[in-house]
Amino acid sequence: MNTLTRYSGLSLLFAASLALAQPQPQPASDGLYRELGGKDGIRKVVETFLPLVLADARIKENFADFDLDQLNLRLQEQFCELSGGPCRYTGKYRDKTMDGVGTVRDMSTVHQDLKISNAMFNALAEDLQIALQQHGVSNSAANRLVAKLAPMQREIVTVKAPTTSPDLGKLLATGGVSQVEGAGGGGIVPWALISGYGSRDSWGANLHYTYLSTQDYRLTSYGVALGVADRLEISLANQQFKGSLAPLDQLDIRQQILGLKLKLAGDVVYDQDSAMPQLAVGVQYKRHQQLGGLGALGVSKVQQLGAKDDHGYDYYVAATKLVLDQSLLLNATLRATRANQMGLLGFGGDQGDSVRLMPEFSVAYLLDRKLALGAEYRRKPHNLGVDKEQAYYDVFVAWFPSKHVSLTAAYAVLGEITIFNPKQQRGAYLSLQAGF
Numbered sequence: 001m002n003t004l005t006r007y008s009g010l011s012l013l014f015a016a017s018l019a020l021a022q023p024q025p026q027p028a029s030d031g032l033y034r035e036l037g038g039k040d041g042i043r044k045v046v047e048t049f050l051p052l053v054l055a056d057a058r059i060k061e062n063f064a065d066f067d068l069d070q071l072n073l074r075l076q077e078q079f080c081e082l083s084g085g086p087c088r089y090t091g092k093y094r095d096k097t098m099d100g101v102g103t104v105r106d107m108s109t110v111h112q113d114l115k116i117s118n119a120m121f122n123a124l125a126e127d128l129q130i131a132l133q134q135h136g137v138s139n140s141a142a143n144r145l146v147a148k149l150a151p152m153q154r155e156i157v158t159v160k161a162p163t164t165s166p167d168l169g170k171l172l173a174t175g176g177v178s179q180v181e182g183a184g185g186g187g188i189v190p191w192a193l194i195s196g197y198g199s200r201d202s203w204g205a206n207l208h209y210t211y212l213s214t215q216d217y218r219l220t221s222y223g224v225a226l227g228v229a230d231r232l233e234i235s236l237a238n239q240q241f242k243g244s245l246a247p248l249d250q251l252d253i254r255q256q257i258l259g260l261k262l263k264l265a266g267d268v269v270y271d272q273d274s275a276m277p278q279l280a281v282g283v284q285y286k287r288h289q290q291l292g293g294l295g296a297l298g299v300s301k302v303q304q305l306g307a308k309d310d311h312g313y314d315y316y317v318a319a320t321k322l323v324l325d326q327s328l329l330l331n332a333t334l335r336a337t338r339a340n341q342m343g344l345l346g347f348g349g350d351q352g353d354s355v356r357l358m359p360e361f362s363v364a365y366l367l368d369r370k371l372a373l374g375a376e377y378r379r380k381p382h383n384l385g386v387d388k389e390q391a392y393y394d395v396f397v398a399w400f401p402s403k404h405v406s407l408t409a410a411y412a413v414l415g416e417i418t419i420f421n422p423k424q425q426r427g428a429y430l431s432l433q434a435g436f
């Protein structure tokens with residue numbers, strides 16, 4: 001299959017997935033309403049949800065002095081109507097000055113004076129996810145309800161609340177995990193997500209340690225990433241690649257990667273009502289630190305293996321779409337690179353030295369709000385005669401027990417590495433991320 005057919009096939013795949021994301025006008029179905037347990041189920045969820053909100057230090061103050069019985073009824077109506085149930089949200093409001101006759105108020109009118117920030121909006125959404133889970137509502141039904149509420153962020157959030165302290169204001173798992181080059185994303189592909197849990201009014205950071213072991217090689221990566229205002233990501237990672245099979249059993253390659261990523265447009269959570277993905281651009285500066293263990297062959301620099309340089313830049317654009325009502329995350333990344341084995345074997349070479357555009361894809365299914373299962377593909381250029389560079393693949397499971405730690409386990413295929421050892425390198429990948 002030639003490259004062109006493969007690219008167009010993969011891009012078609014991503015376009016089709018985005019088309020999937022485009023909310024199609026659905027005939028009024030009460031499927032979600034029934035999965036929520038009908039009126040009785042919704043009442044029980046709201047009656048668990050509101051006490052969670054009133055106990056939530058992040059937002060409870062906002063509800064002081066309001067008629068919570070009224071709010072309870074209105075929320076039940078709203079969730080019933082939104083889920084296709086036989087209800088109409090009335091929003092009728094009786095306050096102390098009026099005689100019980102009011103006007104139906106949209107979400108922006110209701111919330112306009114409440115000074116709600118993104119972090120508060122997300123806190124409320126998390127409390128709702130917990131209430132739904134406590135009532136045994138399926139993950140996909142819970143995601144479908146949240147998918148209907150998420151775009152209301154544009155109406156409900158009215159303030160920016162800049163804070164110097166980390167606010168943990170993003171929904172669980174929406175900072176991604178740490179990719180082997182240190183960027184926020186999947187395991188081998190950077191996504192358009194900004195690392196850490198800082199909302200647009202704050203910042204977050206995390207450390208990662210990743211270990212990948214194949215039949216004949218071990219790759220470790222460790223580093224730190226900072227996410228500022230859910231807009232800018234700065235990361236620094238160190239990679240060490242070691243051999244275990246003679247004559248490469250002393251191989252010890254090290255490189256350092258400095259990454260910058262800027263979110264350009266879209267929001268992975270709030271844009272549930274459009275096909276628009278979150279878009280980001282990034283650059284990774286990679287510098288070789290060491291090529292050890294080939295002294296016997298008289299080799300101490302990657303240029304002696306045919307590489308043109310021992311440092312270089314990768315540029316990428318990433319589009320990440322969270323299709324909540326399908327519990328799916330889709331990502332496509334296009335990387336401009338001349339790196340060999342992500343830079344571990346230098347940049348450019350005897351087989352090619354031009355910057356090539358390489359596609360990378362990830363798909364993940366959200367099993368619940370703490371667990372995702374997925375797969376990734378990363379195509380790479382073949383510049384070096386001594387290296388049989390092939391695409392990387394992995395299947396992964398990522399667990400987010402809290403916003404402070406995530407654990408990712410994967411089975412990764414790195415393809416054949418050197419022509420001297422024509423064996424598909426495959427093995428276990430484990431990554432720990434800790435932060436806020």
Ligand code: HEM
Nearest residue numbers: 059062063066071074075078091093110120121124149152
């Ligand atoms: C998707 C998110 C949200 C939805 C769907 C939602 C829905 C509603 C509904 C249906 C009402 C009743 C309106 C009425 O009585 O006419 C309401 C009122 C209220 N909401 Fe929200 N809300 C959301 C987010 C928030 C957030 C993040 C806060 C604060 C942290 C908040 C604070 C309030 C308060 C204080 C009231 C009472 C307002 C009043 O009675 O005048 N809401 N909301």
